[in-house]
Amino acid sequence: MSDLVLHPSVEAFDRLLESEPLLLVDFWATWCTPCKMIAPVIEQLADQYAGKVTVVKVDIDEHASLADRYGIQMIPTVLLFHKGSLVGRQVGMKPAGVYETMIEEELSVR
């Protein structure tokens, strides 16, 4: 497992949301098979974009309030935030390239 992927509490999540230039959030749950399938993809992204993108995972059973706040209807859902505002959303399991494109687009305009 990558040490770079964080599992914040709601308070810590809100702090990261404010402080991080780019925050990638993977909404998942322990019972969700597609979430397990993208877990290595998310870890790879954390390594690949270390220093540029902060990567966190939110277990929707532990932190239902965050799932509600962002209207998560299907998991995995991966959101990308720039200083707290939502700039990207991928619903469902996607291959690595889709997340990379979403991140690269943001990095290119910053």
Added chain:
Amino acid sequence: MIIGAGPAGLSAAVNALTRGKTVRILSGGDPFLKKAERVDNYLGLYHVSGEELMASFLEHVKAMGVEPEIGRVVNILPFGDKFMVNFNSEILQAKTVILALGASSPKPIPGEGKLLGRGVSYCATCDGMLYRGKEAVVYGQSDGAAGEANFLHSIGVKVTYVTARERPAELSPHIPYLRGTIAEILGSKTVTGARVGDRILEAQGVFLLRNSIAPDTLMDGLEMKSGFVVVNSAMETSIPGVFACGDCTGKPLQVSKAVGEGLIAGQQAAKHLDEIQKEEKEYV
């Protein structure tokens, strides 16, 4: 890894096995051909029933030491040079994938595409927990659908079961059943209900449980044309390492074509494996 145990998948299996590869076949229940009363255009076997033909195909593969594993593949994800396959909620790994899914591509229900992931789901065990304490309609069109509805009920989803068929015997007696077909899925941003005939069922979730899943839903980014998987003459799809054969690649929807394409896909997949292995050796 071969998905589908119809003529195409079984032919691919035979030809990958002849080349010394390890093969697994994952497939839903009875293939299409079993329904054919008589097949008159398969060379060498005049006046044979679909059922007999299918049984002899299956015997052939079994004699070579492989037995199809029954279940449903709901998604496939490439990762590096491998693939992760979600089969009955278990994650399997494969170096190549051969899609031999047949042609029963589902006709989408109005509202389905727009609301997919916003209340519409194809997999109860994947998304079920999101609807605990909420109302969901299960549209049962597959053999395992009643079981999935029971699962949803057991985790606290308020399920209504809709199907055009009779009430399935295994459906929990606590689940209300409605006979009919879903004409439309309602909702603008998220699902608010489903229309069955002139009845509106209010719901936050609609689970469409079919035997077949559109190939590009199974695998994100797979190039399709008019409902069929796009392949070249080597049966390669738009995703490297993924091959397709049989009815899922297009017309004519016939056994000989499925078997012929299965041969190419099986051999090409074997060749692909040899190439990966060579590269791996070169790295060492």
